[in-house]
Amino acid sequence: MIQSRQVQLLFVLLLALLLGTGFMHGKSLEKDLDLVEERNEIFMETYKKLDPAGMSELYTADAKLLPPNSESVVGSDNLVSYWQAIMDTGISEIKLHTGDVERYGKALVEVSIAELHGEDGELVDKSKYIVIWKQERGTWKMYLDMFNSNMPVE
């Protein structure tokens, strides 16, 4: 026998799905911004500790880092080497200024600014970047990470 309750339950499920996925593409939500800002804090702390292995753990297992003047960097070992190399150039701190965060399905798309500081704290480079965040076992990680400089070629 068909229960009125079953129909109600289905309507609630439909509504939850619509609210949960269908209407949330490309919307900016305070909680998504908070979430990315939190992750960016961890990025900054990890970099400041000059911990390249910690940096690689901020990426999904299938992540792709697309840095300027380099092929794409894929895989945990290559990510460690990449961040070690950046640290070796004397960049002591990377300050992230979280800009726009938009949700598309299960991904968050971030467009922000990064400031790179040298050993004496001087500003070495100002970059813009796109990060696509995805959840991996409950933790938001970088799936695509691309940046380039805002400064003219010297």
Added chain:
Amino acid sequence: MIQSRQVQLLFVLLLALLLGTGFMHGKSLEKDLDLVEERNEIFMETYKKLDPAGMSELYTADAKLLPPNSESVVGSDNLVSYWQAIMDTGISEIKLHTGDVERYGKALVEVSIAELHGEDGELVDKSKYIVIWKQERGTWKMYLDMFNSNMPVE
């Protein structure tokens, strides 16, 4: 009176929603790849005609172009100027090699390679790029467009 047909209809709607949105995040679909390849053909043709206004029309009204060694480029007039400036440097052709295309909600995320050719057809630069495509009045357009060189700094 609650009809069994109503319940069936709700189940079909639920299934359609799940297939349509919930399960399609980050999946690579042949039709999405075809769609981006089609748009990339138009990009290449428009560039080859050295038509900067045509290039600007490939972007959404709220698009952001994030080129290396430059601030972000926003707005139709600035996009025209940007592409005019690239054409003025003597780049005669941009060959796009469509790589990965993944769907996230209502957006398509493309990670591909671009080869820039000079006036005599010589390869001037090889770049990787991320484009986030969104539909604007039924047409897929670039919403975010970021690239940087694969080649070492000279």
